[in-house]
Amino acid sequence: MQENAYLKCIGMDCGLEYPISATRVECENGHLLDVKYKEKPSESLKEKFLSRRNPEGSIFNESGVWRFRELLNFCQIDTESFDECAKSLVSLDGAEGRQSKPYHMSKVADFVQISQEGLWLQPEGYNPSGSFKDNGMAAAVTHAKLVNAKRIVCASTGNTSASAGMYAANEGIECDVYIPSGQIAPGKLSQAYQFGAQIVEVDGNFDDALAKSLDEAKQSNGYTVNSVNPFRIEGQKTIPYRSLEYLNWDAPDWIVYPGGALGNTSSCGKALMELHEWGWIKKIPRIAVINAEGASTLSDLYNGKFNGEELRWNKGKPNTELIKNYYSDLDEKGIRPKTKATAIQIGRPANLVKALRALDFTNGVVTSVSDSEMLDGMAVVGLNGFDCEMASGAVPAGIKKLIEEGTIKKDDVVVGILTGRQKDAMLPVDYHNNPSNRFARPPKN
């Protein structure tokens, strides 16, 4: 079969290619991979995507991921055939991305000091497992099924394991979840337990757990579903697709994400590169990534806070020595990523290089915010009737900071992605019981 979809290394000097059935997460030289498509999709699909919002009985139209299936058709199926979709595409009854779209939130707009019309926030927490991960996981497990994988493997501090466990259970495949021993609130793993995943405890932090899970997957034929998996990135492209569709494909000035493993930054960048190449969008929104101050690898490197050099994509030849030296420096000083926003408590973001490409393409910016700022951001989202986790609070907090320093202009149109629902029940309780917090509403008697 003539392959219309294939894998290609992102390194400009390397560019190795692999068939779509390959299960590797990097090329022989250790570079990340992209899913590539030979055909240019017709812009008339915009109307088809819109019409599918009336799903007419198809869960693949209901799904906010598979509604856009022509733009991630790595299975190379007839996307109009329900039977072919049903055979190949993994979906939790159309629930992934179904409720996701951008909203105006007046109290958040007041908090960040921008006009209500200028600010859109897109909650991804209403996905079936409670976070944006379901977008990418539906696609990754679809690929796992395509290659007949019997066991998927991930490292996780919560959201990934919930999503992986859910789809694995639904598809009848095994799921191993590597976690940093003793570092995760047991509640954050309750979904993984509920879905029958096998928890594997690893000494160290998330970065150690990821390294171990990648090793084990390689040794024992497991299928990795962390965001280094290029199919995860394909599924997550649908997050900006939905934002853009609701804005009539009229690109905003900014798209803002919390920064953890940087899969979202990477996928948003890839989505925008493709849409721009096809002529579907004229303007390129700028991506803003918000790190936690206690896990600020990208912010430090991008903003030249380490060795005075600003790390850049540099036409596909980023200074990887600088990255290595930064990690060695952290190790030597015994600095471990530390924030209460555990979803982004990551010191070695696996998609760092892809994120640099995204920032380069979109003239992006990176900043960091404190835990207390994130908690205020989380709380003010709640005052609009939307739930979100602490890491998502980085988005309002980061937008506020970027507006205050003049990077985001007051008349800019900004889309912020709220990545997940609250899974740490005590965070809002503790926040509101402390009267010194900005939005606290302590109980009274």
Ligand SMILES: [Zn+2]
């Ligand atoms: Zn390569």
